[in-house]
Amino acid sequence: MCIKICAEAFDPWQAIQAHQYSAKELAGKFGATAVFIGTMRDFNDGDQVKGMALEYYPGMTEKQLEKIVAEALQQWPVIDVLVVHRVGDILPNEPIVLVAVWTSHRGDAFDASRYIMEALKSRAPFWKKELLESQAERWLVKNTDGYY
Amino acid sequence: MSIKVRYFASLKEALGRSEEHLEFSGLASVGDVWDRANPNKALPDNSLAAVNMDYVELNDPVKDGDEVAFFPPVTGG
Numbered sequence: 001m002c003i004k005i006c007a008e009a010f011d012p013w014q015a016i017q018a019h020q021y022s023a024k025e026l027a028g029k030f031g032a033t034a035v036f037i038g039t040m041r042d043f044n045d046g047d048q049v050k051g052m053a054l055e056y057y058p059g060m061t062e063k064q065l066e067k068i069v070a071e072a073l074q075q076w077p078v079i080d081v082l083v084v085h086r087v088g089d090i091l092p093n094e095p096i097v098l099v100a101v102w103t104s105h106r107g108d109a110f111d112a113s114r115y116i117m118e119a120l121k122s123r124a125p126f127w128k129k130e131l132l133e134s135q136a137e138r139w140l141v142k143n144t145d146g147y148y
Numbered sequence: 149m150s151i152k153v154r155y156f157a158s159l160k161e162a163l164g165r166s167e168e169h170l171e172f173s174g175l176a177s178v179g180d181v182w183d184r185a186n187p188n189k190a191l192p193d194n195s196l197a198a199v200n201m202d203y204v205e206l207n208d209p210v211k212d213g214d215e216v217a218f219f220p221p222v223t224g225g
Contacts, residue, residue, distance in 0.1 A: 038225050054224070055157050057217065060201035085224060097225050117225065123203070126224025127157035139158040140223040142194075 001073075003065045004084045005056065009091075012037045012084065012098040019082045019100070030079050030102040034109035036117050042092035044140075048133035052090045057125040061085075068119040076112040078103055083116065085126065118146050149173075149212030153185050156219035159195065172210075179206035181216045194221050 002019060016035060020026055042049055069081050080102040090096060097120065101113040121143045128140040154167045163186065170184055178199060182191050197204050198217040210216055 056224070057154075057156055057198075057201070057219070060198060060217070063201045121222075121225040123222065124224050125156065125198075125219060125222050127220065128223045129157070139161075139220070142221050143223050143225065 001069055001080065002082045003062060003069065004082075005058075005061060006084055006086050007088045009094050010084060010086065010098075012095045015084055015098060016082065016100050019080075020102070023080055023102075026080055026102055030104065032103050032106040032109035034101045034103075034106070034113040036097070036099045036113055037095055038097040039095050040090050040092050044130060047130075047138075049092065049130045050133050051092075051131040053129045053131070054087045054090055054096070055127045055129070056085075056087045061125050064124045065120065068116055068123065071119070072101075072112045072116050075115065076103065076108040078108065078112050081112075081116065083120070085120075085124070087126070114146075121146060149176075149210075151176075151181055151210055151212075152215045153181060154215065154217040156217065158220050159192065159218055162192075176210050177207050178204050178210055178216060181210055182206070182218060191218065192220070195219065196221065 040052055065083055072078060078101055082100040084098040086096050099113050099117050101109050103109040130138045132138060149172050151170045151172060153170060155163055160166050178197050196219055197206060199210060199214050
């Protein structure tokens with residue numbers, strides 16, 4: 001299991017590859033990998049967005065992410081999990097979050113990754129402030145429900 | 149007892165400060181900590197609270213040395 005808070009831009013595909021190749025417990029054991037990547041858009045709520053500042057609560061963010069991953073491990077037979085989340089100043093097209101889950105079978109990989117992602121959205125202490133094309137700054141007020 | 153109070157994101161900006169230390173006598177709840185730190189200012193609706201980096205309710209107790217945090221709904225991911 002690996003949870004990372006990342007202050008610099010990261011390549012989620014490289015992160016998955018590096019993790020998978022270095023995790024000895026995965027070799028020959030996994031049959032399914034589910035990957036979710038959240039990427040910054042250049043529009044939101046009808047406005048052009050040119051950047052974003054992502055704040056977090058050092059310590060609590062990691063603690064809550066660890067809890068969320070532990071909950072997923074209790075519910076599904078997961079072999080490995082990689083969670084990477086950006087903080088700091090982010091530009092459109094840059095990845096914000098990566099959740100990758102390795103399991104024996106696809107159903108558990110889909111379900112566990114969905115669980116981790118939705119729980120992260122509602123419980124992990126991160127906050128986004130958008131910088132609009134108009135130079136105005138705007139805090140996001142609430143995450144949308146991913147199941148609607 | 150001594151309590152460290154922290155604020156994040158839009159709440160931190162609205163209050164103009166990110167953390168402070170408070171001295172209390174007697175037992176207190178998380179809500180009491182807010183009231184003491186921010187007299188005559190209601191905690192904004194939908195705000196979340198944590199003690200020692202775990203989510204709590206406003207009527208949960210605090211103890212000496214706790215870190216209490218208040219912040220708006222989270223918007224990561």
